[in-house]
Amino acid sequence: MRARSVGIITRIDVKDPKGHIPSMVKKLSYKAKLFLDPVTASLAGTGEATEIDEMYADLILIFGGDGTILRSLQLLPKPTPILGINMGEVGFLTVVDPETALYVIDDVLEGFEVVERARLAVKLNEFELPCAMNEAVIITARPAKISEFKIYVDGKFMEDLRADGVVIATPTGSTAYAMSAGGPIVDPRVDGMIIVPLAPYKLSARPWVVPGNSIVKLELMREEKESMVVVDGQYTSNVKKNDVLTFTRCETPALFVKFGDKFYDLVREKLGR
Ligand SMILES: NC(=O)c1ccc[n+]([C@@H]2O[C@H](COP(=O)([O-])OP(=O)(O)OC[C@H]3O[C@@H](n4cnc5c(N)ncnc54)[C@H](O)[C@@H]3O)[C@@H](O)[C@H]2O)c1
Ligand SMILES: Nc1ncnc2c1ncn2[C@@H]1O[C@H](COP(=O)(O)OP(=O)(O)OP(=O)(O)O)[C@@H](O)[C@H]1O
Structure with missing residues (x-):
């Protein structure tokens, strides 16, 4: 794919002492039609800003951490390939180092491949919630209280649990909350859905992985x-x-610009600390 228009989104409280973001805006302004979110526009000193939900671009650059990616995915008006530049703490989904971003973007503008990451559609009764990139967590509203629920897979009773809650995660989310709750790390190429009880009051409770097309x-x-x-x-x-x-599986997967095959390196380097 080639990008003729690029949206840039920046974490609200970003610290950018080396001016990576204004440099990127300047460089891209000669090469593509730009849409800057209000944070980016203010850092770049340009008057014009576009809200994230108005960014109809071919490519979205995100300067921030994982939270900024998750937030942007819920706001973007259409599925758009994303490239994350890590200006956060962990940066599991933001794979580009800000020091190299200006060089990386040259290659990306020449043409890029897209990787699809499955998301989860979430419905509360008949009401559709936003699709999840990482997970949906069901958790007691008050701390140190126990909840009780029954889980069914494709109409079959799976189990009932008394627990703090449960995490229903995508393979991408398996390295986030689900991992902390004792779930397995799942390569995002796996087509699955992960169910991890949170502090279950039951000796036999274990995390489950069910097919990605399950209900x-x-x-x-x-x-x-x-x-x-x-x-x-x-x-x-x-x-x-x-x-x-x-x-269920969300009809619109998230789209990421393919940038090496780094999953196992990221798990070792970012989560092994
Ligand atoms: N105990 C926990 O591990 C725990 C608790 C609450 C939320 N979370 C995660 O935080 C996410 C929200 O992110 P935020 O930045 O807005 O909240 P946040 O600022 O509280 O950060 C949570 C941490 O989770 C990391 N993270 C997010 N997605 C990840 C992924 N796919 N793989 C590996 N690490 C990931 C982030 O880098 C960050 O360090 C939720 O989707 C949930 O997965 C984790
Ligand atoms: N423009 C914005 N407006 C409101 N909230 C924002 C904005 N940008 C970022 N945030 C929120 O600020 C929080 C911190 O951002 P982010 O998660 O990107 O950084 P981090 O936690 O340091 O990085 P990481 O998630 O990689 O550890 C997130 O919850 C994110 O959703």
Whole structure:
């Protein structure tokens, strides 16, 4: 693919002492039509800004950490290839080092390949929530309270759990919250959905991996204990007894610019610390 228009999104509290972001804007302004989010426009000293939900571009550059990628994915108006430049702490999804970004972009503008990453569609009863790149977490609204729910896969009863909650993750999200909760690390090329109980009050409870095209349903059982569903740490909604959450594959995967095959290096280098 080639990019004739590029959107640039920057983490709100970014620190950029070396001026990587204004340099990128200047360089790209000769090569492509640019859409700058308000943070980027202010750093670059240009008057014109475009909100993320108005960025109809061929390519999106994101200066930030993983949270900035997750947030942008929920706001972008159409599926667009993303290249993340790490201006955050961990940067598992932001694979380009800011020191090399100006060189990397030359190659990318010559043409790039796109990798699809599966997302999760989340429904609360009949109401569609934003698709999850990492996961949906169902968790008690009050700390140190226990929730109770039943999980079904393709109409078959899987198990009932009393627990703090449960994480339903994509393979991409397997290295995030799901990993911390004891779930397996899953290569993102695997077509699967990961179900990880959070502090289950049950000796036999274990994480599950089910096929990526499964229909997973979760039914809340307890009346008096309110819970929440949180999508990618960005979107939150309250859930209550008899609510049913449904998880399926999202029709629109996330698109990332292919940048080496770094998954195992990233796991070793970023999560092994
Ligand atoms: N105990 C935990 O591990 C825990 C708790 C809450 C949220 N999270 C994760 O945080 C994400 C939201 O990110 P945020 O930056 O807005 O919140 P945040 O600032 O609280 O950061 C959470 C951390 O998770 C890392 N992370 C996010 N996605 C990742 C991925 N796919 N692989 C590896 N690491 C990843 C981030 O780099 C960051 O260090 C959620 O989707 C959830 O996965 C993790
Ligand atoms: N323009 C913005 N407006 C509002 N919130 C933003 C904006 N940019 C970033 N954020 C939020 O700020 C938080 C911190 O950003 P981010 O996760 O990118 O950095 P980080 O946590 O240091 O990096 P990492 O996730 O790689 O460890 C995230 O929750 C993100 O959603």
